[in-house]
Amino acid sequence: METSLVLFSQLNMCESREKPFFKLIHGSAKEETSKEAKIRAKEKRNRLSLLVQKLEFHEETHPSRSGQLAQETRISPEEAMMWGESFEKLLSNKDGLRTFTRFLKTEFSEENIEFWVACEDFKKSKDPQQILLKAKAIYEKFIQSDAPQEVNLDFHTKEVITKGIIQPTLHCFDAAQSRVYQLMEQDSYTRFLKSDLYLDLVEGRPQRPTNLRRRSRSFTCNEFQDVKSNVSIWF
Known part of the structure; x- marks a missing residue:
């Protein structure tokens, strides 16, 4: 009877030590995922901004409207x-x-x-x-x-x-x-x-x-x- 109590106590101690450890790992994984998502979102915004700038530059430096070209010629x-x-x-x-x-x-x-x-x-x-x-x-x-x-x-x-x-x-x-x-x-x-x-x-x-x-x-x-x-x- 005494042995079973000792074993139960040891198991309980192991469980109490493992819970914080798993929480720490799980929390770190969530934090890393959140950081990666923010980085990806920022990269998408940057790419979109560059695309808009390129489109505006093309529009301003290469007029393609036939009416404008006809007027100039x-x-x-x-x-x-x-x-x-x-x-x-x-x-x-x-x-x-x-x-x-x-x-x-x-x-x-x-x-x-x-x-x-x-x-x-x-x-x-x-x-x-x-x-x-x-x-x-x-x-x-x-x-x-x-x-x-x-x-x-x-x-x-x-x-x-x-x-x-x-x-x-x-x-x-x-x-x-x-x-x-x-x-x-x-x-x-x-x-x-x-x-x-x-x-x-x-x-x-x-x-x-x-x-x-x-x-x-x-x-x-x-x-x-x-x-x-x-x-x-x-x-």
Whole structure:
């Protein structure tokens, strides 16, 4: 009887020592599995991110839309040379405006031309409600501090617009538009005339691939609900 008690005690001791040991092994296995799952998930996210970047790069550097290519091939050297006569002639030409915008994208400053185009369209507005809605949208997109496409304006010009935006008129952006126009004419336009993009057109050479950043959301009338306007100049 005593022997059986001793054996039972020994078995019980072995069992109590083995349980924590198995728990430790089992817990470690779970922890390793969890780490491996996190690593695999991270690797999948990285691969997906690289794939998206490659797709965006391909989209931006290799335009495949037949319409865009057709428009570019229609630009004759004679037409391109006219753009060099004055900044006004460049902007008054639809292809010139589009080509200059493409150039500004390479300099990360397309907000300037988009603001200028938005102001040109705004001045054609006739309905008071349309004027109010479009003025507010232009202000929030290009003028106010931390605007998504804020243009470079001095404090005084911004202050005048901020005060006048409460009851906007067709001329409330005239000073800002003139300022941005001068900046583009004196700075960006000069570099544009020396760029490969322009010189290739003048000399009739095939267009070279240009690394462009992802196109920002264009300023279009889709941003104004229930607003109608002439958008033939917009692109």
